[in-house]
Amino acid sequence: MRLDKFLKISRLIKRRTLAKEVADQGRILVNGQQAKASTNVKIGDELQVRFGQKLVTAKVEMLQESTKKEDAANMYKIIKEETLS
Numbered sequence: 001m002r003l004d005k006f007l008k009i010s011r012l013i014k015r016r017t018l019a020k021e022v023a024d025q026g027r028i029l030v031n032g033q034q035a036k037a038s039t040n041v042k043i044g045d046e047l048q049v050r051f052g053q054k055l056v057t058a059k060v061e062m063l064q065e066s067t068k069k070e071d072a073a074n075m076y077k078i079i080k081e082e083t084l085s
Helices: 003-009 014-024 068-073
Strands: 028-030 046-051 054-060 076-083
Touching: 003 014, 003 068, 068 076
Parallel strands: none
Antiparallel strands: 028 046, 046 054, 054 076
16 A cells, blocks of 8 residues: 555645655655655554654554544554654
8 A cells, every 4th residue: 555545544744745745845755764645554563753853653553444433543553653853
């Protein structure tokens, strides 16, 4: 599944266009490698997303084409959240 689509469906980022912009700015790493919006993610991949002064590390737990709002959080597991100075 494409990275931008995963971020939208899992609701880590609310809109797919925003997920694409964040990826194009180089603020997303997949398994330690800088990722583009079209990068394929698979179960077990580790994502690092930088939101302003916050760095969120999450592990992909499940891939689904669509999901309900309540089930979206089951698609990933937050490993750590840190504030950047």
